Amino acid sequence: MRPAWQIRLLGLHRVNHRVIRYFSDSLPRSLCPSCVKSSHHELPAKEANRNGRGESKTQRAVAFSHELFTLDRSSPGSPIFQPFGTHIFQKLQAFLRAQYPSYGFQEVLTPTIYKKSLWETSGHWENYKDDMFAVIGRGAQGVEDPEREIGEDEEYGLKPMNCPGHCLLFKSQKRSYKDLPIRYADFSPLHRNEISGALSGLTRLRRFHQDDGHIFCRHSQLQHEISRTLDFVRLVYETLNLGAYRLRLGTRPDHFIGTVDDWDTAEGHLKLALEESGRTYHVNRGDGAFYGPKIDIIVTDAHGKDHQTATIQLDFQLPKRFELEVDTPESNSKETPVLIHRAILGSLERFMALLMDSHSDKWPFWLSPRQMIILTVGQSSGVRERAGEIARQLAFPDGRPGAQTLEARRFMVDCDNSDETIGKKVFNARKKRYSFYAVLGERNMKPPPDKQNLDISLASHPKEQIMREALHAFLQSRTSDETSDTAAQSTSTNVTTMSLTVQQCQELITDLASRYL
Numbered sequence: 332m333r334p335a336w337q338i339r340l341l342g343l344h345r346v347n348h349r350v351i352r353y354f355s356d357s358l359p360r361s362l363c364p365s366c367v368k369s370s371h372h373e374l375p376a377k378e379a380n381r382n383g384r385g386e387s388k389t390q391r392a393v394a395f396s397h398e399l400f401t402l403d404r405s406s407p408g409s410p411i412f413q414p415f416g417t418h419i420f421q422k423l424q425a426f427l428r429a430q431y432p433s434y435g436f437q438e439v440l441t442p443t444i445y446k447k448s449l450w451e452t453s454g455h456w457e458n459y460k461d462d463m464f465a466v467i468g469r470g471a472q473g474v475e476d477p478e479r480e481i482g483e484d485e486e487y488g489l490k491p492m493n494c495p496g497h498c499l500l501f502k503s504q505k506r507s508y509k510d511l512p513i514r515y516a517d518f519s520p521l522h523r524n525e526i527s528g529a530l531s532g533l534t535r536l537r538r539f540h541q542d543d544g545h546i547f548c549r550h551s552q553l554q555h556e557i558s559r560t561l562d563f564v565r566l567v568y569e570t571l572n573l574g575a576y577r578l579r580l581g582t583r584p585d586h587f588i589g590t591v592d593d594w595d596t597a598e599g600h601l602k603l604a605l606e607e608s609g610r611t612y613h614v615n616r617g618d619g620a621f622y623g624p625k626i627d628i629i630v631t632d633a634h635g636k637d638h639q640t641a642t643i644q645l646d647f648q649l650p651k652r653f654e655l656e657v658d659t660p661e662s663n664s665k666e667t668p669v670l671i672h673r674a675i676l677g678s679l680e681r682f683m684a685l686l687m688d689s690h691s692d693k694w695p696f697w698l699s700p701r702q703m704i705i706l707t708v709g710q711s712s713g714v715r716e717r718a719g720e721i722a723r724q725l726a727f728p729d730g731r732p733g734a735q736t737l738e739a740r741r742f743m744v745d746c747d748n749s750d751e752t753i754g755k756k757v758f759n760a761r762k763k764r765y766s767f768y769a770v771l772g773e774r775n776m777k778p779p780p781d782k783q784n785l786d787i788s789l790a791s792h793p794k795e796q797i798m799r800e801a802l803h804a805f806l807q808s809r810t811s812d813e814t815s816d817t818a819a820q821s822t823s824t825n826v827t828t829m830s831l832t833v834q835q836c837q838e839l840i841t842d843l844a845s846r847y848l
Contacts, residue, residue: 408537415700581618690793708772
């Protein structure tokens with residue numbers, strides 16, 4: 332009996348795997364992969380820090396020690412995220428979702444598989460089918476059956492990108508020029524048939540997620556939309572303290588669709604936006620997608636390896652292929668919109684790998700799966716019970732009986748009530764890379780609960796000096812509080828330990844998380 336779904340690989344790559352391992356891992360992952368050119372990349376000097384698959388040793392060690400994800404041969408190139416890894420992944424998604432309303436994006440959900448005919452319409456079947464997975468539906472025998480729905484026997488493809496689906500969404504309703512720009516965002520999983528020798532940790536996968544976005548607009552709106560997207564990139568990278576990044580303009584390749592005039596116009600829009608941004612940029616001639624020019628954002632990891640993360644691509648061709656139209660002010664007149672492909676972080680899995688390589692085994696507080704741990708001193712049952720209460724109070728500051736609100740805050744706070752010595756507990760907390768640890772003993776229990784202080788220490792942060800300055804600023808802002816200890820601590824600009832009430836501790840972790848520190 333034929334299984335419900337049969338998945339087979341399209342395209343058999345007969346290549347030297349020792350060459351392709353590095354070559355494929357070094358190629359920039361653009362929003363639409365068919366624009367990737369077969370050009371050689373030099374091997375960075377620091378590539379020796381990576382294993383035979385190009386995977387960073389730091390990345391593997393962090394994934395193991397932090398219990399982030401695992402890879403299994405039953406699904407090559409598809410990470411299986413553990414709870415802590417899922418926490419980080421979802422935090423990155425939540426951060427982007429929080430920014431979307433300010434930039435006019437609406438999130439959508441789109442199918443994982445589409446018929447071959449859709450990919451033929453978009454041009455991806457012709458340009459990219461060797462890197463796609465094909466899917467055959469139930470009962471597909473390759474024979475005509477008058478009782479079967481027309482097209483049921485047609486081959487399907489797992490989507491390697493979201494743009495065709497977003498074109499279908501746009502086309503599903505009658506549109507007016509007054510509706511534009513329309514901005515869609517999509518986190519749907521994507522599948523690309525990378526050869527096994529090219530798979531590498533989280534940086535080169537067969538299944539991954541992008542913070543994918545598409546903007547449908549008029550020609551008169553292009554400049555504003557491109558500039559706004561560059562501003563979106565700047566905001567995100569500055570907020571996350573990602574350091575310097577480079578801008579690279581990819582122009583018309585040898586193989587392209589559309590007219591030269593269309594390309595010249597599109598490249599002019601991107602160049603003008605780059606110049607107005609005030610940032611320097613590099614022109615990479617011939618590196619555009621087959622359908623339009625692009626701006627790539629390049630960041631360098633701790634090993635000196637370049638990664639393409641964000642991308643902005645201008646596309647005059649896909650709307651024409653899908654016959655997208657909007658009504659114009661002129662009577663009985665139609666206009667084809669322009670499409671902007673954009674990603675801010677790019678592949679979320681690859682971005683996680685970049686953070687793992689750059690920060691080693693330390694995470695920013697707001698992303699950390701281990702934000703704080705309460706360490707008890709002594710064997711007193713009262714101290715242990717109180718430590719558990721404080722941990723729950725800090726972890727769920729908005730907790731209430733029954734269903735929680737959608738806006739309820741949640742922090743990753745644990746409690747170590749074991750019989751180990753306090754020295755051993757501190758050692759373990761540092762080893763597991765908790766951002767903070769707080770000590771609670773009999774001495775802390777003497778005042779009433781609302782006056783009890785926790786002895787809090789900064790244990791781990793990738794940018795420790797920035798965190799110390801943030802702690803100093805927090806203490807300074809509370810110098811008018813009743814707690815004299817807090818006022819005394821605020822005079823030091825090199826803060827790593829402090830004594831805070833539970834309420835003040837709650838305020839601290841909320842402040843740090845809201846500032847993405």
